[in-house]
Amino acid sequence: MQDVQERTITGSTEIGQRVPVGTTDYNRIVEFLYEEASLLDQIRLKEWSARLAPDLVYTAPLRETRGMSHQAATFVRTVQHYHDDYRSVMGRIMRLTGTKSAWAEDPPSRTRRLVTNVLVHTTPNPEEFAVVSYLLVTRSRFNFDDHDLISAERHDLLRRDGDSFKLARREILLDQAVIGTPNLAIFL
């Protein structure tokens, strides 16, 4: 099982030992992810932003359909869907909360962020953990009777902050080459 994470694309983070499921650190990390999902679903964006590290890097690569022998090329990190940092994420939050004209989310989507399959590894920095999670967002808009579904694998770097954590890096590996929702006006 140790090589599960090596198959995935982990960006620049060096991965150490697995933090076993059920340990204190693991449980706190899962709690962080659950709380975060809950804040975002309830559109408590300013409270969510308090959990972001000032050196945050927040990205979502493009996906391309490529043959079995060219799977590395399926992740595109030049042009991406999100290419943000702390300042730009705060700018997005300011637009959503501080204006009366952020129409993409006014009226807001009703979302449900389902977070599962959490695997945690240590990193060379004892205060930081590499966290992989699966994410399924159901997004209900207006009076439409179907949901937009956004499925992804997230690769996070969480930094210890007292009893909790700060999000220092998030890469969202979306499954769709053509995104099936009309915009990403929500955080993933």
Add this chain to the structure above:
Amino acid sequence: MLTKTSPTLADGTKIADLVMPDTREVRMRVLSDPEIYDLEMERIFGKIWLFLGHESEIPKAGDFVVRDMGSDSVIVSRDKEGQVHVMLNVCSHRGMRVSTLDGGNTQIHKCIYHGWAFRPNGDFIGSPVERECMHGKMTPKEQLGLKKARVTLYGGLVFATWNIDGPSFEEFLGDAKWYYDMLFCRSDKGMEVLGPPQRFVVRANWKAAGEQSAADGFHTLTLHRWLGEVGNYSKKGEGEGEGGDLSPEMYGVEISSPHGHALRCIDLARKIRRMTGLDPTELSVRQKLDALPPVGMTKDMVSQLYNNLSEEQLAVMTTMPPQVGGMFPNVLFGFVYIPQADGSVVGSLTMHAYVPRGPDKLEFVNWIFAEKDAPPELREKMLKQTIQLFGTSGMVEQDDSDTWPHMTLSAKGAMGRTMTLKYQACYETGAPKGWPGPGIVNEGFTKDDTQWHWWMYWRDLMTAEA
């Protein structure tokens, strides 16, 4: 001139009557009617030049990407001689898609179904078990290639059409070319893509996006009001209005063409005044270019402009540069000067194609560009900024993609489909005195003229002799 016929819909409505020149209205059923959509695929997307991407996406021999011409999938590939080809992604044998990928590199496109093989230029190579002649003895091999489109490269942009003997690309651009050259043919080395395009679906008729790209300035005032509230345009100079008022950005010159192309040339004087503290009318063309280089260029690159553009074009570029607009039928370009918090300006170069996916669905394809010799730190800034403002997560365009679906839904209503889109703010103010450029030119506050010309060309094509 196109010969007019009067094609009619199943209920007896004449296509020509859907666009009403007397009152400058368009029947809303055009945004939802499947019969109209099918005709568009044939008469518009089957006939005219379509934008498919940029040659920098396929730099090496054998490189290919899979794109769409209307409702048809096509392969855009480069052969060993460096030529770019566009061919229908339909196997000449049994109609399987020859490529099921988004792109790659190969000298042989081999269909996975029965193994028929094609060169990057579409020519038929052969079928398996050559000695048993699986491809038959009726159609000669020369005729078994993939169906080829006619291709043009313009500033590296790839355009193709199924209309092999129709108008040239230059004729299609017409007078608008003089302006597009300022965007796509201004530098010595030209532009390149910064990566593959973003893609996402919007449940809207392609024309909801298409007509907006014909230089709709008005929607900015309301839909994109946040830009003035907290966004990049919220910091204003003295006497330039307050709060969310974006109306000072709405003055300039708008260009349209009988082929539905449109450009909004936006007044640069306030930006130059703010950057230099000087009166722009007192500055020479060169001084203005140095003070505020064209979007995506640096001061070092400015001298290249003189190799590629005329004096008249440079005069326009330094006073009223084209910043946003479209190419008929489904392309938007944005060459936008984005003010930064520190008072500087970062450019954003994008092009979108709104690919029709049925009467009520479009695929939004967003390419991001930079000049080939732009310095790395500028490219990085432009890339981040463009992603944050335009395309999938872009704070500007996320509002557009939530608007077009509602127009499309409105057009499905039994009553809604009989209502009209109105373009009655057509003012035909004419060109400013001494304006050196060609085309249909109207100065002043933004208006409906360009979008109206877009619809008139739609009508021309839909009613032309088949």
